[in-house]
Amino acid sequence: MGEEASSTDAREARIAFLAEQIAHHSNLYYNLAQPELSDAEFDRLWDELKQLDSEHPQLSRVGADIAPGSVKVDHLFPMRSLDKATTTEELNHFVNVTTSGALQFLSQPKLDGSALSLEYRMGRLVRAATRGSGERGEDVTRNARKIANVPHTLPLPVDVHVRGEVVMPLAVFDAKYRETSPNPRNLAAGALRQKHADGKADAADLVFQAYDAKLPTGEHRHPDSATVPDMANDTDMLVWLEDTLGIVPAPWEIHAAATPSETAALLDEATVAWTGKRSGYAYEIDGVVFKLDNLDQRERLGMTAHHPRWALAWKFPP
Structure with missing residues (x-):
């Protein structure tokens, strides 16, 4: 039971980390024009998050964009x-x-x-x-x-x-x-x-x-x-x-x-x-x-x- 909980916690932590990294590097790329990752490295983060949580809201965002018409x-x-x-x-x-x-x-x-x-x-x-x-x-x-x-x-x-x-x-x-x-x-x-x-x-x-x-x-x-x-x-x-x-x-x-x-x-x-x-x-x-x-x-x-x-x-x- 403890191992399952630990595994779930680790998975959720990894998902949160990947989402945060994708948001961070999207902002560097699209808004600041100061990318720190190659396209291939960014794609690996994206693909891993998609594999762990294909419905994660970060995957529906393009770059660092805001909702159209909201600003x-x-x-x-x-x-x-x-x-x-x-x-x-x-x-x-x-x-x-x-x-x-x-x-x-x-x-x-x-x-x-x-x-x-x-x-x-x-x-x-x-x-x-x-x-x-x-x-x-x-x-x-x-x-x-x-x-x-x-x-x-x-x-x-x-x-x-x-x-x-x-x-x-x-x-x-x-x-x-x-x-x-x-x-x-x-x-x-x-x-x-x-x-x-x-x-x-x-x-x-x-x-x-x-x-x-x-x-x-x-x-x-x-x-x-x-x-x-x-x-x-x-x-x-x-x-x-x-x-x-x-x-x-x-x-x-x-x-x-x-x-x-x-x-x-x-x-x-x-x-x-x-x-x-x-x-x-x-x-x-x-x-x-x-x-x-x-x-x-x-x-x-x-x-x-x-x-x-x-x-x-x-x-x-x-």
Whole structure:
């Protein structure tokens, strides 16, 4: 009897130790970017705990993540809204007046999903947050990790905040959810924020498409973070995201001409083209986003309290 009790006590003590070690090393890995164990060593702890207690709650936690939606977090870089337009006249004003006659812009589809910020520290995904108020959002890291094309670890040990849109492919929505939900946008937002695995939608059915990246500096940057090459244009950043980091950006197109009026005409043509592509597109879209390509020009134009002066969201007519 005494030996059985002793054996049970030893087993429970080992389970408690393993759970504590997994939590500790997850925090070092995901939040502090200071791992003390190799992946193989960590996996051995995980596998032993799973063998001793396959239902242990520590095994249902991803990294050092908190329950989605339970904590508000501050955005180091505010996630601002965009100024909106619906007419050719407003496009002309944006090119000729707001951006002082700029000649080169890029466009991306205005994906109708849920905005998300992915924060990488030393190349490891440490936090994912919704836009929220723009200044503060909800921590949804646990669910964001389930999105298939969101890397948990980047090929480069870099500090970067990647902004993008989480969307559900219309083919997936039609096959799995159309009978139970009004639209894929609501499902995308719900799948990010749901606290339980048996929610209305599976985050694994979502796709992330990037449209921006911000680089922490000073005290917010890890001293060993990899150096990022100088970039003159937003298109350079999008290429870097895809080719170096393996993060998929939303598709983009360059519009450039010799005069502002010619450039504005190209933007107007792009709205017509996207209107034609809308019904057959893989995701729900509700317009086109135009952004000044040159990053120095963006810096000079700056922001209002609400939106950047160098970007415009053209929305499809109702």
